[in-house]
Amino acid sequence: MEARLVGLSGASGLVFDRTNFYAASGGQPGDSGFVERGDGTKTRIVDTVFSPGKQQVVMIAEPDAELPSPCETLTLHVDWQRRYRLMRMHTACHLLSVVCPFPITGAAVGEAESRIDFDWPEAEADKAAISAQLMDLVTANHPVFVRDITEAELDANPGLVKSANVKPPRGVGTVRLVCIGEASSVDAQPCGGTHVSETGEVGEIHIGKIEKKGKANRRLRIRFGALPR
Template sequence: MQDTQPLFIEDSYLTTSEATVVAISDRGGIVLDRTCFYATSGGQPGDTGFFEREDGSRIDIAATITGESKAEIIHVPANDQPVPGVGEKLMLHIDWERRYKLMRMHTACHLLTVICPYGITGASVGENESRVDFDMSEIVDKKDVTGKLMKLVEGNHPVFTQWITEADLESNPELVKSKNVRPPKGSGRVRLVCIGEGSSVDSQPCGGTHVSETKEVGEIHIGKIEKKGRENRRFRIRFGPLPE
């Protein structure tokens, strides 16, 4: 199946784009030459939204996933949606309200890894709650962690991406915070998501979408810290102030 140009890699704020249908999968998934729809990966859910056809009708998209490789992006129509033809041109529209929440949450997860410098054993980004699991046995106070998170948010640090070679990553293994998942190899380069001037706050491999400055995350708090085994702690991040 043909690779799709991932427009979101360079611009997380791109909400619409034109594209051409290049294939329809065996299960009815739509493959395009390029897309602004993020595909499920790295704990972040894929985008939803709709495609606008030249006659003004629409195709609702219920999910965006990857195929046999991350370069293959498949848009999954909702039930009972029409199937476009190969070669048809479409205007893509992502559900921006949902995407923006995920961008804010994903950035918040990165900030949490700065405050808790332990190996990451799992993560999941959600619209209203996200979780990050750490390989740690220390007991920490959610109020203290929340205060440190909000200090980073209010510092309004820039968030940006840069590319390094796979060789550079091998020479700097501390950039990889996950204990279980390594960045995919084979392309020759790795995308870093950096926070702070000159990456002063954080820098780690990530293919997800993020806000452009930490203040956009908004008010967040640690809703719960759960013990998951003797040396594993699960932190739940939620929007809004810490409840009294």
């Protein structure tokens, strides 16, 4: 994607008039990659974040990089391999919230491992059983898609919100739902992250660890690959 640099933010932040880089939000890390000037010079981007108030997306250049000048037009290159792993992992987190339908108290998406904390006081969780249920959803290859609903529709369906602590942003009139399955038959929940287009793209996953983090908190860690024997 080509974009015009409209300003700098702090010591190494770049702000463009548009961007294909995802800014860290909702437990998903921001994109990395590089930007390329007209002469072929490349500047590595190590993170992408929102400015205070989420008014701008700020792409953070590596330390001591020679920054381009405002008004320059550059080509933005996302590290697609890393983004795609995060998309697969984020989708896997949605599937885990289906298998374990308990209020979510925390979450973090990673390239090799993700975690979800559940308010699950009497958990007798079995890694093998949960992993098998996750893989059933993966191999069924359900479609994953996005649709918008109004804030009034969300108010009428509070069960769509799975997080116990964080509510979807409001004020624009609509809320973005990530849906899984034909006609949202598997899941639908507000989310602003990135996801694959069908569950089969997630690939083989398993629950690597289940931790007790308090009287009513269980942390489940999702990892790529088969469950070790």
